Amino acid sequence: MVSTRxxxxxxxxxxxxxxSAGEFAAAVRRAAREIGEQVACDARYIGRVESGEIRCPNYAYERVFLHMFPGxxxxxxxxxxxxSVRGRGARETAGTAGTAECPTVPAGRAPGPTAPLSPPLSLSLPPAHSPPPTLHSDIDEESDVLRRVFMTSGTTTVAAASLGLGRTHASAAPISLPAQRRVGEAEVSAVEKAVRQIRLLDDRHGGDGLYRRAAQPLRAAYALLDAGSTARRATADRLHAGAGELAISVGWLAHDSGRFEDARSHYAEALxxxxxxxxxxxxxxxxxxxxxLARDTGRxxxxxxxxxxGQRAARALGSPRLLALLALREAGGRAGLGDRTGxxxxxxxxxxxxxxxxAAADPEWMTFFRDAELELLEAQCWSTLGDWSRAARHGRRAVALQDAHFTRNLALYRAQLTGxxxxxxxxxxxxxxxxxxLDLLDRVQSSRIRGMLAGAARVLEPRSGAAGVAAFLARHADRGTRA
Structure with a gap:
């Protein structure tokens, strides 16, 4: 008799x-590109492999996995x-790009251990004093348990999104998910709230202190996606949008804190x-x-x-401001190519x-894109092209127009202008x-801004004989030593 488990x-x-399963799926797709393969790997595929539903990958995935893990x-x-699996019910599905699924277990094979019961999966940021996770730390097993929580039976709880900074601790009433793991309004709202609060904290403080802590609600959001059904199509659409926006927000925190490969992976997952x-x-x-990100990393x-x-995707959305921002992204890339006309x-x-x-269709995440940001992005284009005077003129306008609500940008615009x-x-x-x-860097933690200021300091070093320049260089050096 053949077991079906x-x-x-x-x-x-x-x-x-x-x-997360989504992050690992992005790494699989990236590895595939490195060897010229094309696989439509996503978090669900990873979940099916880990659950044992896929006992042996197809040849394309095999080549990718063996490339990822040499030897x-x-x-x-x-x-x-x-x-052992050929001819035993393997089938092709569109969602796995031709992956052979082998859901049965050969006769006589003992089932593996079941996943342990999991603690509640939280959409909250852990307390600020919690040590940041590392790739090889004792919390790896806990993280794996968190990811498995929706694959186990029974009732699971998800904490509503409650993000904090400094001494603020996460505090939220648990939201129960029924045994059938149906996702509803409360869970989707928690994801959307997490997105808004991460953006708010980034506007005030920069990405360095937030990135590791924001990974937890991101894992929770994709676990909700992996959980399965929702009551209504509109709820499912909101959950996908919320999880994708959260991936972008966490990707931006990685970007701002200099973790470029992490940012690339998060953006790919959102896409x-x-x-x-x-x-x-x-x-x-x-x-x-x-x-x-491509502009900032020399591509x-x-x-x-x-x-x-992005402009092609945005044309039908009815948001001229979104098209404007995307055109400025294009301009930044063309500046990097030395294409002044373009x-x-x-x-x-x-x-x-x-x-x-x-317009009413302007995305919520674009609240930062105002006149000051327009001037800054143009300043960066002329700076890349080496037109320092033109860049500085736009940079001065950006500083004059900026909104004090966006504390990180107070430092960013001035750092650009300094250089x-x-x-x-x-x-x-x-x-x-x-x-x-420097006055702002006690409140703003951003590797990107510190890097911009360090570049300006290097340019100013030959002028260190001037009293004002010497004082700035000394203060900058002292802060670098203390950091």
Whole structure:
């Protein structure tokens, strides 16, 4: 008699480590691109492998997995031999890009251990004093349990989103999920609240202190997606959008804190979620951030392509401001390519779209995109092209127009202006502006901003004989030593 119970692939679960199923799926897709394969891997596929539903991957996935884990065999990765599963009910599904599913277990094979019961899966940020997780820490097993929670039977609880900073602790009433794991309004609202609060904290404090803590609600959101059914299509659409926006928000925290590969993975996960859900607004947002990251990491051609793809996704959304921002992302990429004409044209399109004003369809996440941000992004384009005087003029406008509500941007705009003034040769004004950035760095934790200011300081070093410049350099150096 053949057992119909799938045997969980605990080895594969262990290999995934602290990453969420979505994050690991993004790593699989990235590895596939490295060897010229195309696999439509997503969090659900990873879940099916780990649950034992897929006992042996198809040949494309096999090549990708063996590329990811050099020297390993399929057996080392917890899979059954291909000979043992061929012809035993393997079937093709569109959602797994031709993956052979082998849901049965051969006769006589003992079922593997069941996943342990899990503690509540939380959409809250852990307390600020909690040590940040690492890839090889004692919390790996706990993280794996958190990811498995929706694959176990019984009632699971999810804490409503409650994000804190400093000494604020997460505090929220638990929301019970029934045994059938049906996701409803309370859970979706918790995800949406997590997105808003992460953005609020980033606006005030920057990404360095938030990134590790924000990974927990992101894992919870994708666990909700993996959980299964929702009562209504509208609820499912909101959950996909919320999880994707949360991935982008956490990706931005990684971006701002200099964790570029993590950011790339989160943005890719958001894009995959958008494509699966057919969500053009989420797709445009993911491409917007991917373009920004590509520009910052020296891949200007990719920045242009991503911005153009974002513009295609955004055309039918009815938001001129979104199109303006995407055009500025394109301009930044073209500046990186040294294409002054193309950059100028993209800026012209951006300004024309921006002047059409706000619209009801403007995404919630675009609250930062105001006149000051428009000036800053144009300043960055001219700075990249080496037109320091033009960059500084736009940078001054950005500083004059900025909204004090966005504390991180108070430092960001001044850091950009400090560098442009220094390169233009206005050392005294650059030093004075640099002091203003230093005044803000106790409240703003951003590797990106610190890097910009350090670059300006290097430019100013030859002018250290000037009293104002010397004072700024000394203060900057002292802060670097204390950091």
């Amino acid at each position: 799938a045997v969980p692939n605990l080895v594969f679960r262990q290999l995934r480590g602290p990453r 390993a065999s399929l057996a080392d990765l917890g899979f059954s031999a291909r000979e 995959a979620t958008a494509r699966l859900a057919g969500d053009s607004a989420l797709e445009a947002h993911a491409f917007c951030n991917a373009s920004f 200007p051609r990719e920045a242009v392509r991503a911005a153009e793809a 950059c100028d044209r993209a800026i012209g399109r951006a300004r024309a779209a921006f002047e059409r004003g706000p 442009d003034l220094a390169r233009w040769g206005l050392a005294d004004e650059a030093a004075a502006t640099g002091h203003q950035v």
